Amino acid sequence: xxxxxxxxxxxxxxxxxxxxxxxxxxxxxxxxxxxxxxxxxxxxxxxxxxxxxxxxxxxxxxxxxxxxxxxxxxxxxxxxxxxxxxxxxxxxxxxxxxxxxxxxxxxxxxxxxxxxxxxxxxxxxxxxxxxxxxxxxxxxxxxxxxxxxxxxxxxxxxxxxxxxxxxxxxxxxxxxxxxxxxxxxxxxxxxxxxxxxxxxxxxxxxxxxxxxxxxxxxxxxxxxxxxxxxxxxxxxxxxxxxxxxxxxxxxxxxxx
Amino acid sequence: xxxxxxxxxxxxxxxxxxxxxxxxxxxxxxxxxxxxxxxxxxxxxxxxxxxxxxxxxxxxxxxxxxxxxxxxxxxxxxxxxxxxxxxxxxxxxxxxxxxxxxxxxxxxxxxxxxxxxxxxxxxxxxxxxxxxxxxxxxxxxxxxxxxxxxxxx
Numbered sequence: 001x002x003x004x005x006x007x008x009x010x011x012x013x014x015x016x017x018x019x020x021x022x023x024x025x026x027x028x029x030x031x032x033x034x035x036x037x038x039x040x041x042x043x044x045x046x047x048x049x050x051x052x053x054x055x056x057x058x059x060x061x062x063x064x065x066x067x068x069x070x071x072x073x074x075x076x077x078x079x080x081x082x083x084x085x086x087x088x089x090x091x092x093x094x095x096x097x098x099x100x101x102x103x104x105x106x107x108x109x110x111x112x113x114x115x116x117x118x119x120x121x122x123x124x125x126x127x128x129x130x131x132x133x134x135x136x137x138x139x140x141x142x143x144x145x146x147x148x149x150x151x152x153x154x155x156x157x158x159x160x161x162x163x164x165x166x167x168x169x170x171x172x173x174x175x176x177x178x179x180x181x182x183x184x185x186x187x188x189x190x191x192x193x194x195x196x197x198x199x200x201x202x203x204x205x206x207x208x209x210x211x212x213x214x215x216x217x218x219x220x221x222x223x224x225x226x227x228x229x230x231x232x233x234x235x236x237x238x239x240x241x242x243x244x245x246x247x248x249x250x251x252x253x254x255x256x
Numbered sequence: 257x258x259x260x261x262x263x264x265x266x267x268x269x270x271x272x273x274x275x276x277x278x279x280x281x282x283x284x285x286x287x288x289x290x291x292x293x294x295x296x297x298x299x300x301x302x303x304x305x306x307x308x309x310x311x312x313x314x315x316x317x318x319x320x321x322x323x324x325x326x327x328x329x330x331x332x333x334x335x336x337x338x339x340x341x342x343x344x345x346x347x348x349x350x351x352x353x354x355x356x357x358x359x360x361x362x363x364x365x366x367x368x369x370x371x372x373x374x375x376x377x378x379x380x381x382x383x384x385x386x387x388x389x390x391x392x393x394x395x396x397x398x399x400x401x402x403x404x405x406x407x408x409x
Contacts, residue, residue, distance in 0.1 A: 058299055193308075
């Protein structure tokens with residue numbers, strides 16, 4: 001089979017790409033053009049390095065697509081390309097904030113289920129203000145919000161509930177009551193986008209608290225059980241509703 | 257094997273022979289050296305670095321005030337430019353109040369460091385200002401210097 005000639009990456013932004021497509025990058029990323037790069041060129045050469053995000057791999061001539069989805073591009077900070085794909089199964093990634101459920105206590109370490117292939121481990125010292133004598137009060141079945149510190153395909157993922165400066169900054173055990181449910185990963189990313197209309201519209205309804213984990217899990221807590229269930233239903237249905245349908249549904253609710 | 261009085265030449269020859277034997281035994285790749293390419297592409301598996309995602313914990317309409325404070329803090333780390341503009345709006349005390357406060361503050365703190373005599377002068381000045389009618393007669397009586405009173409025998 002003849003190798004397919006690659007297409008320019010810029011031309012395919014916003015279009016569907018399939019695994020095996022080769023994306024060519026503009027000349028100033030090419031290693032052969034080193035000599036040209038050193039000269040002060042008047043052209044807009046980006047300062048930083050190009051970020052090759054999820055769904056793409058670096059291969060000799062350019063970027064190789066490994067997942068099917070839409071190609072996205074961000075021009076700021078050296079530029080970034082990634083593939084916006086949809087999936088339900090989560091693969092642990094370092095630095096991601098996720099919701100985990102404690103399944104077992106093994107000595108000094110808790111085992112958490114995060115929806116990946118292996119349970120993640122969380123040390124009891126990885127909480128804010130925890131010492132050997134002052135242990136956190138974590139039981140089996142608790143819901144915990146933390147981030148990954150180690151997450152690669154060769155090792156068991158490890159989580160912590162403090163950030164690099166030692167503060168908890170919102171991570172740790174999530175309190176009593178509330179409802180935990182699962183959605184697809186694409187919806188989570190949509191909800192976490194800087195200006196998300198869904199969240200804005202929901203926040204107009206009534207006071208509630210929301211925790212979104214990158215592993216597809218959402219925890220909701222509102223004043224009454226009924227309100228909580230309403231929010232859960234809206235978030236689940238958001239994936240397949242268009243903007244108008246959603247606004248209609250919310251209008252009905254706020255009318256009630 | 258070290259023999260005394262061995263000529264330097266023969267020594268060198270022996271060393272070279274040793275080196276040859278050693279280097280022939282070493283394996284080496286018969287391939288030209290690959291230049292290490294400086295790559296300008298970083299591979300990243302997390303969506304967090306690509307898209308600007310907000311913090312995952314949120315609270316609305318005051319359901320959980322600590323989390324609302326956290327939200328402002330976290331999201332301000334990402335958008336520092338906006339914060340600089342909003343600084344004036346978010347100030348607890350307005351500029352005018354600050355100016356007024358400092359006006360009086362400088363006076364009160366300045367008084368603390370005056371010596372006693374200066375303090376008295378200052379006090380008199382204040383009293384003069386307060387008394388508009390100018391009861392200058394009564395004031396000198398208050399002002400009578402307290403001389404040292406000799407104890408009467």
